[in-house]
Amino acid sequence: MAHDYAIESLLRPAVELYTVYVCAAGAFLCVFAPWAFALTPLFGLVTSAGFLALGLVRLKQAWQVLRYRRNIRRLPHYTMTSKEVPVSNQRLFIGLGFRWQQRHTQRLMDTYLPKYASYVEATPLFRAARRFEERAEFAPYPVRLLAKATSWDVPINPVRPLPPVGGLPRLHGIEPYEENVSLPLGERVGHSIVLGTTRVGKTRLAEFELFITQDIRRKKHGQHEVVIVFDPKGDADLLKRMYLEAKRAGRLNEFYVFHLGWPDHSARYNAVGRFGRISEVATRIAGQLSGEGNSAAFREFAWRFVNIIARALVALGRRPDYLQIQQHVINIEGIFQEYASKYFDESDPKAWEAIVAIEGKLNEKNVPFNMKGRPFRVVAIDQYLSQTRVADPVMDGLRSAVRYDKTYFDKIVASLLPLLEKLTTGRMAELISPDYQDVNDPRPIFDWMQVVRKKAVVYIGLDALSDTEVAAAVGNSMFSDLVSVAGHIYKFGVDDGLPGGVPGTKVPINLHADEFNELMGEEFIPMINKGGGAGMQVTAYTQTMSDIEAKIGNKAKAGQVIGNFNNVFMLRVRETSTAELLTNQLPKVQVFTSTPASSANDSATGNTAFTSSSHDLVQQVSVPMIEPAHVVGLPKGQCFALMEGGNLWKIRMPLPGHDPDEVMPADLQALAESMRQTYQVGKVDDTGWWSAPGYQTLNESLPADLLDDFKKIAVAPEDAA
Known part of the structure; x- marks a missing residue:
């Protein structure tokens, strides 16, 4: 077999199939025509069993080659509904993958050799089908029907299109044997960071919903965990997912929604109302x-x-x-x-x-x-x-x-x-400066100590697309408040001051911060540096290291922030320095290269005129385990993960399946739909872009007649167009 030699050879024709065909034919003849081999019927059956055994061994070897070649071009489909997400009290499920070792670097380097291009690159028939689909977009009906057939995403289609995830499938296809990858919950106290450029799966395909689903549903010793999610831009699907998971876990009574852009549906929070020191x-x-x-x-x-x-x-x-x-x-x-x-x-x-x-x-x-x-x-x-x-x-x-x-x-x-x-200004004051004396206001008021004691689930929507500065100010105040609460819990426990409370009790606090570079400030450093002692488990999501440095304004402090994240999940990034955050921490490995060589020498004896030889020269070369270019080439929903003391894993996360069996309440459904319309770039709501949450404050401060004139001016260019 290939793996018995120094250089593994899997990108090749499956020549083992020839043996399989011969063994199948031999077994058939031994059973139905034993006289062809001068065998009695009984010995024919025994011999056919030997042929079948050898054929099965060779078939398994051929299947390994065929499966490897298929995975290099296309990975098997991997979807999972939220109900199917495994929830453990010991580990955090991440996805399917494998631990990256020297042999994977060897296989990846082999895929870039010109002699293997026919096994890695798309076939001429595949490329022709894609070109035909482009040309037939506006063709007459029969031609369009043929183009629709070639683009049919079914296994029987010989020119089946690739999934719209981009990247290089070979990065994950080099290991056909995947396993469930998970992170021990004890490692989460060391905090995690997820890096990935826009629209590659940080929120939807990758960690966000997958991690949050498990955190909401996890129940250890009869107790749930605290889940706090900061979402600066306002993701309607994320809010919906959190609500549905809280409902399934029976935690709706502890579910809070705080959203600066939608005060009518939001809970209230006083960012400076609770403190340990004045x-x-x-x-x-x-x-x-x-x-x-x-x-x-x-x-x-x-x-x-x-x-x-x-x-x-x-x-x-x-x-x-x-x-x-x-x-x-x-x-x-x-x-x-x-x-x-x-x-x-x-x-x-x-x-x-x-x-x-x-x-x-x-x-x-x-x-x-x-x-x-x-x-x-x-x-x-x-x-x-x-x-x-x-x-x-x-x-x-x-x-x-x-x-x-x-x-x-x-x-x-x-x-x-x-x-x-x-x-x-405007109705925002109702949310962050609540009136505690107004008994007619049904919107709940919460603080972080109350959230921790109730083991609540909190969604924080900061409407950063409308007003970045206000979102950052409120987010930073919340972080500061959390740091204060974490310090109190570290010293006295969660039940301090409660009758019958056990001193020093701590509960896991799962904090997820999307686009956390927009929210962080000086107060974020002590949170990740010392918050673990209070049970704080931060999972931060951002795009590049430069985002963090630009927000803090100090490279040393940015390095201090990054240095406190023990687990790194690296999706596709566009900045080389961000990719090097992962690659520079990995060792170099030895890979084998094969160079054909031949020689001819004159013979000193009279028996032969000369001697010649041809051979392959195998050498070892030291190379990085992965290069930044490999991180840049990751498909959507895939990542490299550095966790558990520097072990490198290659992981692909499941695509979200369809869950049609849950219904949100009318007010949250209206909120989610409004968020989905308002926060889509390039879409204008039917009521006009001036009615978006970011302009409500301005509208409230304008006279009615001036506001009408303002709308007419805005509508006129659209009508003219």
């Missing part, structure tokens, strides 16, 4: 501001003022949110007076008499220059505090803020206000 509120908000160059000083000022306001709100018994912080950044005097009223009522009730007396003596001429434009009551309180020693850090912070010149104060917080305006 300073986290300022960090989550000011962290969205630019820290490059001169902007760093303004960001520090913004952090300080937001922290002052957040401390005052908490001291007043209120939960901070974006609306309140924006209100008090614009009008710092209001919260200063409110806190002063509370403080003096509790600590110095007689202070108001002195404050009113001071206020009565004030006029525009005797107000200090830095307090110009402030209400007289604020000036009076400030002057009273100057005369009285008050040991209250919140009061001191508020007083230092109001003592700034109003014009100067407006300048140093100028970078903060645009961010707060974006986060509080």
Whole structure:
């Protein structure tokens, strides 16, 4: 057999079939005409059994060659419905594949040799059929019917078209014997990253739905796991898949949908309402501001003022949110007076008499220059505090803020206000600054600790196609909140503070972040660096390494992020440096090359005039296990996976099968359909592109007559076309 020799030969004619034909003929003759071999009937039967045994051995060997040649050009169809996805409490199913070894590099190199081109490239008949289909697209009916027959995707079609996945089938076809590939769940705490260019299967064919389906359905020791999915662009099919899987798993009561673009159907979430330390509120908000160059000083000022306001709100018994912080950044005097009223009522009730007396003596001429434009009551309180020693850090912070010149104060917080305006304009404020007192609002409010304790399933749609900055700001705030929750769980466990809770209890938290480079910031680094101790299992999806570096703005920090992902799933990428993230971590292997050689020498004896020889020279060459070009040439839905301590696997994920037996509720179905229409590039909704979620905020701020004129201007060019 081929594998018994140094150089394996599978790209060749299946010459074993000749032996099979001879053995079949011999067995037939031994049974029905034993006299042809001078055998008795009994010995004819015995001999026929020997022929059949030899024929079966050769048939198996021939089938290996034929199967290998078929796989090089076309892989067997592989589909799987969500019900068929295996769910294990020990491992995470990925797909069919094989562990890449030296022999696979050898086989792959052989496919590029010119002498094997006829076994690898498409046949002339196949190419002719494809050319005929192109020419017959607008041909008369009988010709079009023939073209339809040649493009019929059935096994009996001799020119059956290849599946529309592109790439090089040989990358997976070099190993005919596939096995189920899975990742031990214990390895997921080391986090995973999925890299692949647009439309190659990150979301649909590859890891996203496959992983999420298992995470939602997994139930270990009677307990489900937490599943959180960040989807910046808004994928309707992903939302539908999550709902259906939650329904099948009986988890609809713990299923939350948060979507910035569809406030009527969305749950509500206060990104700054829960914190371990009060300073986290300022960090989550000011962290969205630019820290490059001169902007760093303004960001520090913004952090300080937001922290002052957040401390005052908490001291007043209120939960901070974006609306309140924006209100008090614009009008710092209001919260200063409110806190002063509370403080003096509790600590110095007689202070108001002195404050009113001071206020009565004030006029525009005797107000200090830095307090110009402030209400007289604020000036009076400030002057009273100057005369009285008050040991209250919140009061001191508020007083230092109001003592700034109003014009100067407006300048140093100028970078903060645009961010707060974006986060509080229109109906978006209902979602990220929820009214906890409104009992008539049926939309649920959730926070991450509640999600973890309920072991909920959460879909986060950030509508990044409409407003990237708002999506990034909300996503970063959510990440910061998750980091805070992870720190609390790491120290005290999930049940901290609950009656009967077991200290130190942790649950798996499966976090899936699609296009995570759009959402990440400084706070993402501690999440993947230290979140594993709290049960956080991050699976991040992005396109290139450059996306991460461009978002963070620092190559060293980008390397720090990548270095925290222990499992790498590399689909087709277009950037060589991204492919090298995988290939540079692999060892070199020895492959064999065969070179034909011949020689002739004069003979020193009189018996022969010369001697000659012909032989094949077999040499060993050291080559990389795979090249970046192989990663670039991957078909859709296939990947190289580096996991479990650097083991390289070649995997193909199942195509999603049809699941027609589940129905979504009307509101989520309407949401999914709207998402599918709105987020398809190049499609215009029937109601007009100006009605998309990204323009709803603008529409609400425009007068009705101006909005009508705006629509007429937009429609006119379309009618003219």
